[in-house]
Amino acid sequence: MNRKMAKLHKLVLLLGLAASLGACSNEQLPSYAASYGNSVYPFNPVTVRKVQVALRNRGYYAGVIDGFIGQNTAIGIQRFQIDHCQRVHPIIDPTLLTALGISRSH
Secondary structure, three states: HHHHHHHHHHHHHHHHHHHHHHOOOOEEEEOOOOOOOOOEEEEOOHHHHHHHHHHHHHOEEEEEEOOOHHHHHHHHHHHHHOOOOOOOOOOHHHHHHHHOOOOOOO
């Protein structure tokens, strides 16, 4: 029963996330930087592509490898974070990069 509740919780979270991100699948966050809390992490297109490839290889992303954080990339990041007990937010941060085995590109 506990596993069923956990899966239901994940589904509800993902549905809410999808609704909050909007209907436009090619909507992009600014690629230059995103603020989250007290830190700013640049969304370098090279790093974003590495994240997209790593997520695709793990079954979390099926979109285009384009170097942009769009809706599908954000959802893939959050699904990965949920499954790996990380703080859930559609931001590429050092924790995500480490979990995916990616070094930060400048």
